[in-house]
Amino acid sequence: MQFVFPLFLTALAAIAIPIIIHLFYFRRFKKVYFTNVRFLQEVKDITSNRRKLRNLLVLLMRCLAIIFLVLAFAQPFIPRSQEVKQGEKAVSVFVDNSFSMSALSKDAPLLELAKQRARDIVKAYGPADRFQILTNDFEGRDQRLVGQEDALSRIEEIRTGPATRTLSKVLLRQQQCLNTGKAENKIAFLVSDFQENISDLNNFKDTLIEVNLVPMRAVRENNISIDSVWFESPVQILNQPANLLVKISNRGEEDAEEVRVALRHDGQSKPVGVLPIPARGSKLDTVSFNILHPGWHEAKLSVSDYPVQFDDDYFISFYVAERINVLCINGAQQNKYLNNAFAGARYFQLDNADVRALDYSKFANYQLIVLNEATLITSGLTQELKAFAQNGGNVLVFPAQNADLNSYNGLLQNFDAGSLGAYEPTPRQASQINTEEYVFNDVFLNKSANLRLPATQGNFKIAPNRGEYILTYRDGSAMLAKFPAGEGAFYLSAAPLDEKVNDLVRNGEIFVPLLFKTAIAGSKGRQIAYAIGKDEVLEANHQVSASGEMVYKLSAVGDEPGAAQTTTAPGGQTNQSKAEFIPEQRILGAKVLLTPGTQVEHAGWYRLTLRSDSTLAEYAFNYDRRESDLRYRSAETLAEDLPANMKVLAENAEANFTQVVDEQNQGVVLWRWCIVFALLFLALEVLFLRLWKV
Secondary structure, X not given: OEEOOHHHHHHHXXXXXXXXXXXXXXXXXXXXXXXXXXXXXXXXXXXXXXXXXXXXXXXXXXXHHHXXXXXXXXXXXXXXXXXXXXXXXXXXXXXXOOHHHHOEOOOOEHXXXXXXXXXXXXXXXXXXXXXXXXXXXXXXHXXXXXXXXXXXXXXXXXXXXXXXXXXXXXXXXXXXXXXXXXXXXXXXXXXXXXXXXXXOHHHOOOOOOEXXXXXXXXXXXXXXXXXXXXXXXXXXXXXXXXXEEEEEEEOOOOOEEEEEEEEEEOOEEEEEEEEEEOOOOEXXXXXXXXXXXXXXXXXXXXXXXXXXXXXXXXXXXXXXXXXXXEEEEEOXXXXXXXXXHHHOOOOEXXXXXXXXXOOHHHHHHOOEEEEEOXXXXXHXXXXXXXXXXXXXXXXXXXXXXXXXHHHHHHHHHHOOOOEEEEEEOOOEEEEEEOOOOOOOOOOOOXXXXXXXXXXXXXXXXXXXXXXXXXXXXXXXXXXXXXXXXXXXXXXXXXXXXXXXXXXXXXXXXXXXXHHXXXXXXXXXXXXXXXXOOOOOOEEEEOOOOOOOOOOOEEEEEXXXXXXXXXXXXXXXXXXXXXXXXXXXXXXXXXXXXXXXXXXXXXXXXXXXXXXXXXXXXXXXXXXXXXXXXXXXXXXHHHHOOOOOOEEEXXXXXXXXXXXXXXXXXXXEEOHHXXXXXXXXXXXXXXXXXXXXXX
């Protein structure tokens, strides 16, 4: 047996106090008045013996009470096998406040149980020790050591939030704070549900810090989540149906028979279906709705689930242009077939321009640029077309029969699209169309039907080193190829568009879809949603106000225009998002790049403004779906292959965790029993004095 404060044992000298009282107080003579002396000797002998026995027992009780009271202050314990750490301690307590901690234990959310565990840990140490209380938010104020009272107050402020960290990063953060103190004993506690996707404990290599793992366990591990949402088509067209693809996952071990999906768009909600989802499975559903007005649109997909609710909603925002603008750059003269194709579609606006008189500043206003039989392509035009494609535009090239191959190959080299060989005046027939590529994937109802494919009287040989063939000749060479270019795409035809050489212009079922789909297609569509907590970079067109104002602002919006965004956190509390904030911004040419960082706290829609009367863009933010998977590591699996400085403290919810920590740090703590025995002996002393009459 050892003592935390062995100097207190000197107080055992206080045993002399009851002994002195016994010697001088109980030895005093007492007068006895009597009238008859016949029974005097007998009464004297009996009374003296009983008094001596009682006084000795009272003395014993007092001595034992003092002994155990002194031992309680000295804090005896039976040490464990490791050496007990003496002196001041620096203690870091991490409380996992991610959304998965809103799952229920037997009678309360896991976060409330975790906060109680954290309070017990702090109370298990002395007032001279220093503490850090850390959450997933990694706030600056938590990166310092505070006193016991401040630590308990900080625990009360903890709420669930969208941030999530791997445990190796948490331990590094704790290590940095513990190393700022002067205490020799550094102890870290991790109070978490230890989800499998964050439990990378083996990545932490410091063996000088004692790490204690305190696992929390939910009663149920079921959760339904909307994982991702995307459009079937990268560009949405006015007065046309839009198809949303929704991936919904069942994270539990039981089948979900009826998962109800609802859509909110343009301020109206409607149910869109009921899905059965197998255990640990996912389902892909298609949600269709009509787009009735141009401009920015806000939509929200929802499912009903309890108790983990942060991933039940998925917000998206997207822009619908009033029309698609197409620029045709002509080498010699306009192509009447190309003009007629776009003239019949009200949603498209075609502008023609001569290759020798171009205004490059207007390229950003178009979605598709068609290069129609230009003989020579200047280096300036090459660079502008490349920049146009990098920013999301599409380029469709029909070379001239007498094209300057050097200038064309310079263009292809900038797009990493191979090269053009010499023109070959040989009739050839297209034999295959790639209906899996976006341009033709939903054009034909019967893809196996025999289509009349175009033929050419001559063509250039395309020698690509990458890319995808859309139309193919019988020998397997490309008639039309596609090459990804930044956020846009580069399309190259092997034959001119002249009807004397290429009958593609008279093949409406191929030519018209080719023009329309290349106008709205791209290798990457506009991002419709972002994740909170990730280092997202938002992009918008740069504008300068009349007053020279250059400060862009993001403001939260609700389901109705002008409403502040209000969200309900998984714990049931209502959160009001910041009405307006200024993100970090950087101007890059015609674009402005915005980094909101940690300023976006709640899922919803956020509007970008430069002036209060205009909306430049809208962005949708959702909570990170990593927390949706509620698979945890059990105490047994946590204990496997742990370093020597790490151990698991797995106790039931009813356990006195302060005592658990005491015993873990010191061994079997005995001071509580000393207090119990001291009180017991004092009570016996009172009983002897009150009830033992002599």
